[in-house]
Amino acid sequence: MAEQTLQAGSIQPEKHSAAYWVFSDSWVLIKRSLTHIIKSLDQLLSVVLQPIMFMLLFRYVFGGAIDTGPTSYVNFLVAGILVQTAAFGATTTALGVANDMQRGIIDRFRSLPMLSSAVLTGHVVSDLVRNTISTIIMILVALAVGFSPNADPLEWLMVFGILLLFTFAISWLSAILGLLAKSVEAVQWFSFIAIFPLTFASSAFVPAETMHPVLRGFAENQPVTHTIEAIRALLVGTPIGNHGWIAIAWALGIIAITIPLATWLFRRHTTR
Amino acid sequence: MPKNYAIVAKGLKKSYKKLEVLKGIDLRVEQGTILALLGPNGAGKTTTVKILSTLLAADDGQVTIHGYDLHKEPDGVRSVIGLTGQYAAVDEYLTGRENLEMMGRLYRLSQADAKRRSEELLQQFDLIDAAGRSVKTYSGGMRRRLDLAISLIAAPPIIFLDEPTTGLDPRSRIAMWEIIKQLVGAGATILLTTQYLDEADLLADKIAVIDGGKVIAEGTADELKQHVGNERLELTIAKGSNFQKAQKVVDGEALQVDSKRRLLSIAMTGGVKHLQEILNKLQAAGIEVDGLSLHKPTLDDVFLQLTGHQATKDDVAEEDKK
Ligand SMILES: Nc1ncnc2c1ncn2[C@@H]1O[C@H](COP(=O)(O)OP(=O)(O)O)[C@@H](O)[C@H]1O
Ligand SMILES: [Mg+2]
Numbered sequence: 322m323a324e325q326t327l328q329a330g331s332i333q334p335e336k337h338s339a340a341y342w343v344f345s346d347s348w349v350l351i352k353r354s355l356t357h358i359i360k361s362l363d364q365l366l367s368v369v370l371q372p373i374m375f376m377l378l379f380r381y382v383f384g385g386a387i388d389t390g391p392t393s394y395v396n397f398l399v400a401g402i403l404v405q406t407a408a409f410g411a412t413t414t415a416l417g418v419a420n421d422m423q424r425g426i427i428d429r430f431r432s433l434p435m436l437s438s439a440v441l442t443g444h445v446v447s448d449l450v451r452n453t454i455s456t457i458i459m460i461l462v463a464l465a466v467g468f469s470p471n472a473d474p475l476e477w478l479m480v481f482g483i484l485l486l487f488t489f490a491i492s493w494l495s496a497i498l499g500l501l502a503k504s505v506e507a508v509q510w511f512s513f514i515a516i517f518p519l520t521f522a523s524s525a526f527v528p529a530e531t532m533h534p535v536l537r538g539f540a541e542n543q544p545v546t547h548t549i550e551a552i553r554a555l556l557v558g559t560p561i562g563n564h565g566w567i568a569i570a571w572a573l574g575i576i577a578i579t580i581p582l583a584t585w586l587f588r589r590h591t592t593r
Numbered sequence: 594m595p596k597n598y599a600i601v602a603k604g605l606k607k608s609y610k611k612l613e614v615l616k617g618i619d620l621r622v623e624q625g626t627i628l629a630l631l632g633p634n635g636a637g638k639t640t641t642v643k644i645l646s647t648l649l650a651a652d653d654g655q656v657t658i659h660g661y662d663l664h665k666e667p668d669g670v671r672s673v674i675g676l677t678g679q680y681a682a683v684d685e686y687l688t689g690r691e692n693l694e695m696m697g698r699l700y701r702l703s704q705a706d707a708k709r710r711s712e713e714l715l716q717q718f719d720l721i722d723a724a725g726r727s728v729k730t731y732s733g734g735m736r737r738r739l740d741l742a743i744s745l746i747a748a749p750p751i752i753f754l755d756e757p758t759t760g761l762d763p764r765s766r767i768a769m770w771e772i773i774k775q776l777v778g779a780g781a782t783i784l785l786t787t788q789y790l791d792e793a794d795l796l797a798d799k800i801a802v803i804d805g806g807k808v809i810a811e812g813t814a815d816e817l818k819q820h821v822g823n824e825r826l827e828l829t830i831a832k833g834s835n836f837q838k839a840q841k842v843v844d845g846e847a848l849q850v851d852s853k854r855r856l857l858s859i860a861m862t863g864g865v866k867h868l869q870e871i872l873n874k875l876q877a878a879g880i881e882v883d884g885l886s887l888h889k890p891t892l893d894d895v896f897l898q899l900t901g902h903q904a905t906k907d908d909v910a911e912e913d914k915k
Contacts, residue, residue, distance in 0.1 A: 328748060328779045328780060329748055329749065329750040329776075329779055329780040329781040329782075331748045332702065332706060332710065332747060332748045334672065334700065334701035334702060334747065335701055335702065335703045337701075342701065345698070346699060349695055349698045349699055352695075353684065353687065353695055356686065356687060356691065357686045360686040360687070360727060361686055424680075424682070425678050425679075425680040425681060425682035426682045426683065426684060427682075428643075428648050428676070428678050428682055429676070429678070429682035429683075429696070429743070430699070431647070431648055432646045432647060432648060432671060432674065432676040433671055433696070433699045433700055434668050434671040434672040434700065434701060435699040435700075435701075
C-alpha cells in the first residue's frame with residue numbers, strides 16, 4: 322500500500338470550468354472559517370455571550386438615566402446594539418486575515434492551483450453567518466427584557482438586509498486592515514480604536530441631540546448613525562427620513578472600493 | 594541520451610531592497626532524483642524554494658518545472674508541485690483529517706478522491722489516531738508529518754522540502770528520511786534544503802552547496818569529497834615541539850588547525866608520496882609527530898574547504914524556535 326499511496330502522478334484532478342472553481346474554492350474556505358467559529362472558544366463566546374451581556378448591561382445600567390423621548394430606552398437601544406455588535410463582529414475578518422498572512426498557511430494556499438484570494442471571501446462570508454447568529458440571539462434577549470418592536474415581516478427582512486450589507490462592508494474594510502497590519506496584536510488594537518469611536522459617537526446609545534455640537538455634527542452624519550437610524554425606524558417606527566437610502570449608499574460605496582482594494586493588496590502582499 | 598530534467602533554473606536573482614540575497618542561482622534536477630540544496634542559515638535556500646514554488650517573484654532568471662514556464666504558467670507549475678515549507682503550514686483549529694480533505698479539494702481533487710487520499714496518508718504517516726483532533730494539540734513531529742502529508746495529497750510528481758528535519762527529534766528525523774526515500778522510490782523528483790551535511794550525504798543524488806546566494810559547488814557527494822582530496826591526514830604534534838612552527842611548515846595545506854588539541858589536518862592529494870613529503874618536511878624542521886591518522890573526508894570538510902567557515906550546528910538550534 323505504501324508504494325501506491327506515494328506513487329507520483331497516481332491521481333488526477335477534476336476538470337471543471339474556471340467559474341466552477343471560483344465557487345468551489347470559495348465554498349471550501351468559507352467552510353474553513355465557519356469551522357473556526359465552532360472550534361475556537363474565543364469566537365464562540367464573542368458570538369453568543371457578548372451580545373447577551375451588552376444587551377443586559379445597557380438595558381439596566383443606562384436604561385433609567387437616558388431620556389429618549391417618547392420611545393422607551395430598550396426600544397431605542399436595540400438598533401444601536403445590533404449595529405455595534407455587527408461592527409465589532411466584522412472585525413473578526415481582520416484578525417483571521419492577519420493570522421493567515423502571518424503564519425505559513427498563506428504560502429500553502431498560494432502554492433496550490435487555487436484562487437487564493439478566496440481566503441478573504443471565506444473570512445468575510447463567515448462574518449455574515451456569525452453576525453446573523455448574534456443578531457438573532459440579541460433580539461431574543463431584547464424581547465425578554467421588554468423590547469416591543471412593531472415591524473412587519475417585510476420590515477424585519479429589511480432590518481436583516483441592512484445589517485448584512487453593513488457587516489459585509491465593514492468586513493471588507495477589516496480585510497484591508499488585516500492585510501496591512503504587521504502583527505495580529507496590532508490588528509486587535511487598531512480595530513478597537515477604529516470601531517469604538519464610530520459606534521459610540523453615533524446615535525447607538527444616546528440621542529445625538531444631547532452631544533456637544535462638534536461631536537453632534539460628526540455623529541449625525543456618519544454612516545453608523547444612518548444605519549442605526551434606519552434600523553431603529555424599521556423596528557420601532559421612529560421617522561426613517563433618508564437614513565435608509567444613505568445607509569445603503571454608504572455600504573455599497575465602501576464595498577465598491579474595498580473589494581478591489583483588498584484583492585489588489587492581497588496580490589501585492591503575496592508576491593513581494 | 595539527453596537527460597530529462599524536472600526542474601531547470603537559470604540565473605535566479607533576488608534582492609530585498611539593497612540586500613542581494615540570490616546572485617544568480619543555476620540548478621538542474623533530473624527526473625526521479627533528489628537534489629539537496631546544502632547551505633548554512635541565511636544562504637538563500639528558503640528564498641530559492643519560494644521562487645521555484647511560485648510564492649516569490651524572482652528579479653531575474655528563468656525556471657522551467659515539469660515543462661511549465663514558471664513565469665508564464667504559474668498555475669501549471671502549482672498543479673505539479675507539492676511544497677512543505679520551513680514552518681508547518683497547517684490550520685491550527687481544524688483536525689488533521691479536515692486539513693487534508695480541505696487541501697485535497699483546493700488541489701482540485703474530487704470529493705471522493707480527497708477523502709480516500711486523506712485516509713491513506715493519515716495511515717501512511719502514522720496520524721490515524723490523531724486524525725480527529727485539532728492540530729493545536731499536535732507535537733512538532735506530528736505537525737511536520739501532517740504538513741508533508743498535505744503536500745502529497747494530490748501525488749505531485751515534484752516535491753519541495755524546505756529543511757524537512759530541522760527541529761525534529763532523532764527518531765522523527767529517521768522516520769522522515771524513510772518517507773523521503775520512499776517518495777523518490779515511487780517516482781517523485783525532490784528538491785530538499787538542509788543545513789545538515791549528513792542528511793544531504795545520505796539522501797541526495799546530487800548536492801548543490803549554496804552560500805551567500807551562490808551555488809559554490811555542485812555534484813554527487815563523492816564528487817564533492819574529491820574536492821578535498823581522497824583522504825584527510827590528521828597529525829598530532831608532540832608536546833615538546835613548536836606547534837606554530839609545524840603550522841608554518843605545512844604552510845597553507847592545513848584544512849583545519851586545532852592548537853588546543855595540537856591537531857593539523859591536511860587534504861591528501863598526492864597519495865603516499867605526498868604523505869612522505871609532509872613527514873620529511875616536519876622532520877627536517879625538527880618537529881616530532883605524536884600521532885597520525887587518515888580519514889575519509891566528510892561533507893563537513895567539503896564545506897570548510899569551499900566556504901572557509903564551518904557549517905555551524907548552532908545556527909540550526911536558533912532556527913528551531915517556532
Ligand atoms: N522578506 C525578507 N526581507 C528582507 N530580507 C530577507 C527576507 N527574507 C529573507 N531575507 C534575507 O535573505 C537572506 C536569505 O534568506 P533565506 O533564503 O531565508 O536563507 P536560508 O533559508 O538559507 O536560511 C537572509 O539574509 C535573510 O535575512
Ligand atoms: Mg530557510
